[in-house]
Amino acid sequence: MDLAPISAPADVLSELLKPLRLTDIYSSKWLAGGTWGVVGEQDSHAVLHYMVRGSCFVTLDEAEPVSQARQTGQAERVGPGRLVRLEEGDLALFPHGTAHTFSSAPGRATAGLRTFLPDLPPGGSGVVTLGSAAPDTELLCASLHYDPGTEPGLYRALPRVLVLRAHLLRGETLLLRTLDSLSAEIGRTAPGARLVSLRAFEMVFVLSLRAAMERLTDTSPALRALRHAGVSKALTAIYSAFAQPWTVGTLAREAGMSRSVFSQVFRELVGEPPARHLLLRRLQEARLLLADGAVAQRDIPGRVGYESRVGFHLAFRREFGMTPGEYRALRCGGAASAPVESSPRDHVTM
Structure with a gap:
């Protein structure tokens, strides 16, 4: 598309x-x-x-x-x-x-x-x-x-x-x-x-x-991505328009780069493939929406870029070890979310 x-x-x-x-x-x-x-x-x-x-x-x-x-x-x-x-x-x-x-x-x-x-x-x-x-x-x-x-x-x-x-x-x-x-x-x-x-x-x-x-940006490969002419455009797309049906190919086109070069450079700078970075951004937004009890849970997959509720459910559970419904119950009940890993x-x- x-x-x-x-x-x-x-x-x-x-x-x-x-x-x-x-x-x-x-x-x-x-x-x-x-x-x-x-x-x-x-x-x-x-x-x-x-x-x-x-x-x-x-x-x-x-x-x-x-x-x-x-x-x-x-x-x-x-x-x-x-x-x-x-x-x-x-x-x-x-x-x-x-x-x-x-x-x-x-x-x-x-x-x-x-x-x-x-x-x-x-x-x-x-x-x-x-x-x-x-x-x-x-x-x-x-x-x-x-x-x-x-x-x-x-x-x-x-x-x-x-x-x-x-x-x-x-x-x-x-x-x-x-x-x-x-x-x-x-x-x-x-x-x-x-x-x-x-x-x-x-x-x-x-x-x-x-x-x-x-x-x-001059001292960290990951942060150098912020000033890379092509990768920065892809990152802007991932962060500001994560709900669009992006693929690695369309992100490469947004970056003005060939698919193979884009994938290689993105991974070298950011430290993970573009598809993985997009998935995490979508799930990040999903967690915010799940923590908001005013947002209907059935609407969340579409709002973060998933056409299939089943696909969203499986991706969320694989990443966080719980279903979206379980996460919502924890957050709305006042429990803390998963700890941050940093290095x-x-x-x-x-």
């Missing part, structure tokens, strides 16, 4: 990040001075630290400090070192919730996060004061709970840590203004404060990922 070219904008990043949703957050303001250190455990959620004032060190492994690319605005992959200095105005994002320490200096004695925040209720917030002297450092921290069903297809290509330096954030006006306004929201109990905070952090999350992914490798500073 012939398909008309996609009329959606060629901004594949916007299409890729569009489904991403936070389900809850825990945010906190840390006021620290003198000698101090906090170690956080591996988290199933994304984590961010924004340096409002002062500086600190973030440590992933025991290592000596490494130089950082502070002026170019480009991503720098750091070798075996895992020590990063954050200064005023810097933002560190841990997409996969990697365990780390943040402290006043390398090698400082640390206490567990739960020592300072024994209870982290979803939607909550708090203020923590610590250290051996009057506070001269202020951090905005958050644990970002996102729905695994909305995770972008190339999310697993992201490193363990993304650092966006202050000079880069100055060029991201909306992101910077949102970050600067969030500190005042910590601890607010006004009506709607929880929802406002959730949506604001969701914006920070998406804008941070967009800024980072734009600058990672981060390193950290990136921009």
Whole structure:
């Protein structure tokens, strides 16, 4: 079947990040001075630290400090070192919730996060004061709970840590203004404060990922796909028009490439065949619709590109180990969806 070219904008990043949703957050303001250190455990959620004032060190492994690319605005992959200095105005994002320490200096004695925040209720917030002297450092921290069903297809290509330096954030006006306004929201109990905070952090999350992914295309094969003239068009089609009856051949035509070359290049860059990537995007959307009790289950296969309900049922069960009906029952009953698998490798500073 012939398909008309996609009329959606060629901004594949916007299409890729569009489904991403936070389900809850825990945010906190840390006021620290003198000698101090906090170690956080591996988290199933994304984590961010924004340096409002002062500086600190973030440590992933025991290592000596490494130089950082502070002026170019480009991503720098750091070798075996895992020590990063954050200064005023810097933002560190841990997409996969990697365990780390943040402290006043390398090698400082640390206490567990739960020592300072024994209870982290979803939607909550708090203020923590610590250290051996009057506070001269202020951090905005958050644990970002996102729905695994909305995770972008190339999310697993992201490193363990993304650092966006202050000079880069100055060029991201909306992101910077949102970050600067969030500190005042910590601890607010006004009506709607929880929802406002959730949506604001969701914006920070998406804008941070967009800024980072734009600058990672030279260092990650999967993210290089975002700037490949042909593959990026196919990705836009997959993310914005997943319900159309695409085949590998029609996706190749959309990309302006031969079928064989397109299949090879797509697999080399993205890490999986185009048909597989399309299937996962369709099932991602199906999970979102199944979680919405207002959407009739019988309508979902057609809305995500399946002509056969049986084919949709089999694909969903093969991928997630349960039927669409069982998934809906779990989600509408408040149960969590399947965990996210990720394989981060390193950290990136921009």
